[in-house]
Amino acid sequence: MADHSPVNLTPAGPPETILPPPPTEAAEALDRALSEPAARQRDAIASVVARYPRYLDAWAQLGLRGRDEIERYAYFRVGYHRGLDALRAGGWRGSGYVRWEHETNRGFLRALDGLRAAAGAIGELDEEERCARFLRQLDPTWPPPDQR
Template sequence: MSEVTFNKGKIPETRLPNEDPSFEQKMKDLRDNESDDKRSMLLSLASKNPESIAIWCVLGLSSTERMESYAYFRVAYHRGLDSLRKNGWRGSGFVRWDHESNRYFLFALNQLAVISREIGDYAEAERCSLFLRQLEPSWDQLQIVSL
C-alpha cells in the first residue's frame, strides 16, 4: 500500500505506488523501440499488467490515431483513480507531480483534457483541467509536455 500523508490543518496528499521495476524497464525498452510490431508488443505487455497506469500512457503516446490515444489515456486515468482509492485517497487531497509514482496518472489526466479540447468536448476538457489543478495546484508552473 502507498501512503496518504495527513498534516494537521493541511490537505492530505496521496502517493501512488511505484510500477514494478522490471515491468517498467520492459515498458521503457518497448517505448524506445521503433519496430513495426511495437504496438502489438506494448499490448501484450498491457495484457500482463492491465492495472499499470504507465503502460496505458505509453500506448497513448505511441498511437498515431487521436481517438485511440484518447481511449488509452482514458484507461490510464481510470486505472489511476482505482489505484488512488486503493491507496487511501477519498476523493479529495493532493496528488503531487513531485512524487514520480504519481506522474503517469497526472499526465493521463492532462492528455484527456488536451484531446477533449481538440475533439470539441469542451465540458470534459474543462472538468479534466479543473480536476488536474485540484490534485496538483502547481501544474501550470510545471509546464509538462511529455513523460
C-alpha cells in the first residue's frame, strides 16, 4: 500500500506531518454524537469509537467526557497511542512538527493534551511534564489560541 500522507520538508526546520482526514462517515457520526444532549454524548461517542477505532478525535472527545480521572486517562492514552501509529504510518519518524493549525492533526493533539491533564490529575507528574514538552516539540506555538 502506497503512503500518500504529506510530510513536508522545510529548509527552516524539521519536517511537518499532516494526518489524513477521517472517513466522511466517521466525521458525520461524531458530529451527530456531539449534537446529542450532554447526558447522552458519552455513549453516542463511544459508539463512534467502536465503529471507527482509528478515529483520533473520537477518542479525544470520549476522553473529554470520561466519568472520572482514570476513565479519561485511559481514553486519552488510547487516542495518543493510536495517534502515534497514525503519525508513523504518515511518514513521521519520531521528530518533526505536527501542528494544531491543520484540522486533521487536532484529534491527536487533543488526546495528547488530555493525557497531559489526566496524568496530572492522578498525580503522574513526570508523564504530565513529558506530554507538555512533547506538545511544545510538535507545535512550538502550543497551546493554540483557543486552548489558552
